[in-house]
Amino acid sequence: MTTHTESRAGExxxxxxxxxxxxxxxxxxxxxxxxxxxxxxDNRAGYVFLLPWLLGFFGLTIGPMAVSLYLxxxxxxxxxxxxxxxxxxxxxxxxxxxxxxxxxxxTLLYVLVGTPIKLAAALGVAMMLNYRNKxxxxxxxxxxxxxxxxxxxxxxxxxxxxxxxxGPVDTTLSSIGINIGGWVGNVDLIIPMMILLAVWQFGAPxxxxxxxxxxxxxxxxxxxxxxxxxxxxxFRSVTLPMLSxxxxxxxxxxxxxxxxxxxxxxxxxxxxxxPAGMTNFYTLYLYKRGFADLQMGYASAMAWVLxxxxxxxxxxxxxxxxxxxxxxxxNR
Amino acid sequence: xxxxxxxxxxxxxxxxxxPATPPRRRPKRGxxxxxxxxxxxxxxxxxxxxxxxxxxFATFKTSGExxxxxxxxxxxxxxxxxxxxxxxxxxxxxxxxxxxxxxxAVFSVIGTLVSSAMAAYAFARVKFKGxxxxxxxxxxxxxxxxxxxxxxxxxxxxxxxxxxxYVPLLLGKFLATEAFFVFLIIQFIRNIPQDMxxxxxxxxxxHPRIFFSIILPLIQxxxxxxAIFTFIGSWNDFLGPLLxxxxxxxxxxxxxxxxxxxxxxxxxxxxxxxxxxLALVPILIFxxxxxxxxxxxxxxxxxxx
Numbered sequence: 001m002t003t004h005t006e007s008r009a010g011e012x013x014x015x016x017x018x019x020x021x022x023x024x025x026x027x028x029x030x031x032x033x034x035x036x037x038x039x040x041x042d043n044r045a046g047y048v049f050l051l052p053w054l055l056g057f058f059g060l061t062i063g064p065m066a067v068s069l070y071l072x073x074x075x076x077x078x079x080x081x082x083x084x085x086x087x088x089x090x091x092x093x094x095x096x097x098x099x100x101x102x103x104x105x106x107t108l109l110y111v112l113v114g115t116p117i118k119l120a121a122a123l124g125v126a127m128m129l130n131y132r133n134k135x136x137x138x139x140x141x142x143x144x145x146x147x148x149x150x151x152x153x154x155x156x157x158x159x160x161x162x163x164x165x166x167g168p169v170d171t172t173l174s175s176i177g178i179n180i181g182g183w184v185g186n187v188d189l190i191i192p193m194m195i196l197l198a199v200w201q202f203g204a205p206x207x208x209x210x211x212x213x214x215x216x217x218x219x220x221x222x223x224x225x226x227x228x229x230x231x232x233x234x235f236r237s238v239t240l241p242m243l244s245x246x247x248x249x250x251x252x253x254x255x256x257x258x259x260x261x262x263x264x265x266x267x268x269x270x271x272x273x274x275p276a277g278m279t280n281f282y283t284l285y286l287y288k289r290g291f292a293d294l295q296m297g298y299a300s301a302m303a304w305v306l307x308x309x310x311x312x313x314x315x316x317x318x319x320x321x322x323x324x325x326x327x328x329x330x331n332r
Numbered sequence: 333x334x335x336x337x338x339x340x341x342x343x344x345x346x347x348x349x350x351p352a353t354p355p356r357r358r359p360k361r362g363x364x365x366x367x368x369x370x371x372x373x374x375x376x377x378x379x380x381x382x383x384x385x386x387x388x389f390a391t392f393k394t395s396g397e398x399x400x401x402x403x404x405x406x407x408x409x410x411x412x413x414x415x416x417x418x419x420x421x422x423x424x425x426x427x428x429x430x431x432x433x434x435x436x437a438v439f440s441v442i443g444t445l446v447s448s449a450m451a452a453y454a455f456a457r458v459k460f461k462g463x464x465x466x467x468x469x470x471x472x473x474x475x476x477x478x479x480x481x482x483x484x485x486x487x488x489x490x491x492x493x494x495x496x497x498y499v500p501l502l503l504g505k506f507l508a509t510e511a512f513f514v515f516l517i518i519q520f521i522r523n524i525p526q527d528m529x530x531x532x533x534x535x536x537x538x539h540p541r542i543f544f545s546i547i548l549p550l551i552q553x554x555x556x557x558x559a560i561f562t563f564i565g566s567w568n569d570f571l572g573p574l575l576x577x578x579x580x581x582x583x584x585x586x587x588x589x590x591x592x593x594x595x596x597x598x599x600x601x602x603x604x605x606x607x608x609x610l611a612l613v614p615i616l617i618f619x620x621x622x623x624x625x626x627x628x629x630x631x632x633x634x635x636x637x
Contacts, residue, residue: 046460056507064484211631
């Protein structure tokens with residue numbers, strides 16, 4: 001190391017023109033505190049490489065977050081200066097805005113019912129695919145496809161047509177004697193329909209589950225079998241614990257993503273959030289308040305409530321994960 | 333060099349796609365069980381892909397058939413819907429919307445790759461002051477609901493008079509604001525043995541040289557994954573252009589689709605379906621060509637997160 005550093009310092013100067021300007025340094029400092037020079041060079045290189053991200057992080061994320069936090073305590077309509085109103089927006093939200101309360105309720109319903117169903121479907125199908133290697137790649141791809149396009153406007157349009165009165169779903173159900181008419185205008189069925197759209201996109205968590213399942217050592221199952229465990233016992237005592245880290249990851253990501261459903265609700269309800277506010281999901285209501293009514297203070301307050309809710313959920317999941325997430329080997 | 337590249341690339345895909353443990357003797361499956369397995373999964377596939385296949389055939393139905401024929405196959409095949417939509421809507425030809433979407437997607441990919449690869453290199457291979465804190469902050473933004481920043485961002489871009497330009501849609505991509513991609517590349521770089529950059533360092537190569545001639549060639553699979561995800565994300569993005577793009581001639585496809593979909597102006601279902609389907613075609617092609625990369629990307633993300 002010591003012998004090499006000498007030649008390094010020398011070569012570096014000759015290499016400087018091809019490198020960044022940051023690399024040029026006077027030979028005097030290059031000789032003695034080599035370690036320091038290297039650290040400094042690393043520091044500079046680190047920040048040079050990080051520059052775009054830093055600009056984005058402060059300019060487009062942290063800065064705007066601070067602005068949004070400030071605006072949440074004001075009335076602001078984009079054209080006149082914001083006026084400070086203290087906690088008014090937050091108080092109004094929970095006491096004087098039934099539309100907000102309803103929006104929170106349907107969003108929670110959508111997240112709390114939809115996410116577990118989606119993950120259960122993902123895990124169930126992943127286990128089926130894991131049963132056999134041959135041929136499973138085809139199915140895995142087919143099931144993954146909806147995850148890529150599920151959030152698109154095209155799919156929302158198709159979904160609405162599929163579940164409309166006289167649409168394919170309705171006629172199929174009618175033919176087996178279930179007459180419900182269209183789902184889209186039906187106050188009770190629109191959320192199940194939206195949940196089905198989310199569940200349809202089970203492919204992404206399924207791929208993650210499948211990769212996790214392939215890492216479960218087969219010996220554990222064999223040992224369980226020797227102990228006389230049946231399929232249910234094996235699932236509970238081997239599969240679930242071995243997959244708990246992956247379940248945790250999927251649960252966290254899918255929950256947070258579900259809170260942010262927007263495009264499909266917008267398209268299916270033509271931006272209205274109807275029928276009767278049943279697709280007025282949190283982010284759609286936030287959008288309408290902020291950009292249609294230009295109540296940007298109020299919308300910012302709504303956004304911060306969402307951030308807090310997501311933070312709390314993340315925190316709870318992380319805290320409780322110690323009790324049920326089981327890490328193996330060097331996975332920490 | 334090329335050997336290592338192959339190995340890393342292989343490993344990357346293999347991590348996700350092959351069993352981690354060498355193929356083990358599994359209990360023998362009977363032919364009947366395998367047949368049941370196959371049939372059940374085929375049934376699932378039918379259900380999962382039904383909406384897409386239904387859409388495809390719906391684009392060939394005559395306008396009289398909607399509401400009359402909910403079945404998949406049209407009674408009379410017609411290309412009318414496609415012929416109709418070529419002219420576009422609101423005085424803008426359909427190709428223009430495609431062009432706009434393509435422009436946004438391509439520049440999103442370029443911006444994301446450059447900025448994310450740089451940030452990932454800094455986090456994975458350079459030691460600098462404040463690294464831990466910044467890395468934690470970056471991971472934090474992974475979970476941040478982005479609705480908290482759309483209002484202030486809109487205000488900023490409005491004050492800068494950048495509304496109805498593509499700047500608000502593209503700027504963030506050039507500044508690596510999507511932490512997921514930075515994270516994905518970091519994970520990938522961490523799998524590359526350090527020996528080579530150490531050797532290069534001893535030979536006097538600085539960080540830029542190590543980045544360009546060692547790391548970049550080796551992380552190509554991760555870059556491909558990021559590129560495809562970025563392309564698809566940009567192609568599907570609805571909220572961004574909904575906020576920032578006002579003139580129809582600048583509309584990308586999802587916003588143009590909203591015009592077709594607007595039932596108040598008496599929408600033409602056939603035309604709407606045709607454009608919906610055309611908008612999905614590039615994604616489906618990407619998916620069919622690059623599915624291994626996509627699935628490997630999703631899987632590794634989950635396993636190491």
